[in-house]
Amino acid sequence: MYHFNQFHKTVSGIFFFIGVTIGLAPNGNAGTIQNRLKTANLLRMTAKQQGEIVPYRQEQFKALKAYFSEMNGFANDLKESSNYSWQFNNAVSWEDMSALCSELFFVKSEWQNIVKRCTRNNFFLCAEEVKTYPETVSAIREMLATKQQKRFDETPSCQAVFAEL
């Protein structure tokens, strides 16, 4: 009886230890998601600031590329890893959707202005990712779970990414 109790306690102790370890350990991916969203926000702010300076030169082109490429890469990572997309959904569910959209994305009119400034005659002079931004945002939206997608669609600041309000 004593042996059984001892064994029981030991096994319980191991499970408890594992549970506490997993519970308290910083979640690498979630941390990455949070950091990535923060980075994207910073890049967006820089791109927005630089996007107002015309005509575009190296600094402006680089700032725009940095943000739009980051978003493109983010969409690709979500598409490629189901675990990463689960982490993203998990992070989004705790976030205020309105704040998230305004921190993460450009609204349509802002993007259109950038595209206009990137165009000379028939040529597009900014990075290709700038042109494909709507597809990138659609891809990110598609990686959201149904519930989060609904929240996204109902939030005005998220709607503004796709249509002029």
Add this chain to the structure above:
Amino acid sequence: MNINKYRTGFFGIFLFFTYTPLTSWADNSWVNDIQTSNEVAITMEDVVKKVSNENYSVYANALRVYQARENIQFARMNLLPKLNLWRLAGVAVDTVLGNYASSLNLVGDIAPFLVPANWFRFEAAKILYNAEKEGYRALWANELMTAKALYVHLLLDQSLLDHIKQNQKELNALLQIVKLRELLGGAPQGASRDIEVQLLALKEDARQLQVLLSEEESLLSYMMGFDAEKTVVPVAISMPKIESMLPLEYEDFIFRAVDSSPEVRQFDHLIAATDTVRREVFYSFLGTSNMSRGVAGGIFDNIPIQDGLGFGAPASMRIASAQKEILKVQRTGIEETLKRHLKLLVNQYNLDLESYSNLKQRVALTQATKEQLHDRLSLGQEVEMLSLIEASRNHIQADTAFFAIQFRFITNEDKLARLIFHGDYSKQPVVVESLKRRN
């Protein structure tokens, strides 16, 4: 005097009926001529599609990319144990003879993943695959640009040929008139000789253009992967609205030209791959890898790596560093070449924009002069024959220059698009799997 007036009126009516508006030469009516079964009408879209899918150089390069990708798989699998019966037998014999240490030689076979060099080769294979992909993209874009430029040149040269034929018709009509007037006394002796000389020169121009056309057609047909028996007939393209275009600034294009350049990116990958070679030298005391770096890794083949860490290692490292430096210098060279090429293209583009309105005006003015002379002739007024010849020649020259500048504008626009990977060039070249599926 009255007879002369009557004669001039008659000549005027004759000329009026034989005169055909010159604008007809540009409409590519020759495409609609009866085509033999070996003639294939092609559009610019066909050029893009066929060059991407059926061009021999593009296909060969796609296969090279395929080889580089398979090389990654080979490098990955090379990390797993392999069986070499003869070596195994050799170790067994050695062990029987009491030489147990020789079994350590089997590490490369039983546990190749314990040899760091194999991991570095695997990493290098992945980087070199990306370099090969960029090289392929550059070659595809160059082939496409050349084929598109050939298409435009074919159209221009065909238009010029039609123009010359039209000119010959007009001069022949004038020659008959001048000969008659020489006979009847309305034109100075020798005037018809001038026209004949001009006609012979035009005949020679037409012959040379026909040779050029057949050469261009043959090259385009080859680039599009057609059989030698086929003759391609390009369909006319719509001219850009040059009047609405704004002059370009070189500084606007630098970022995109350098950023999207596959040539620069290829060198970035090669520079990154040099680090794996350096690490390979450093960890050579744990064994070397005999695996090939693949098609793109040839540039690293001259870096000596000792089988074990010896006194030659520092020199080997220095050679690898120098190789990296060479690649960096070459990258800078490519960037500078790109910028200079871009500068020239933008200048040419802007000059063409400026010339366009001048040439348009020149066409209108020469046309007006010519029509005025013809009107006077048809009304029976005295017209100097040489002035009429001169007016006709001036108009033809102006028309030719006007059309040439439009075609040059299209070609330069496409060259700029190639430089910044815009339009048709923003697409990715096809991968070998889809090419194989089609064949």
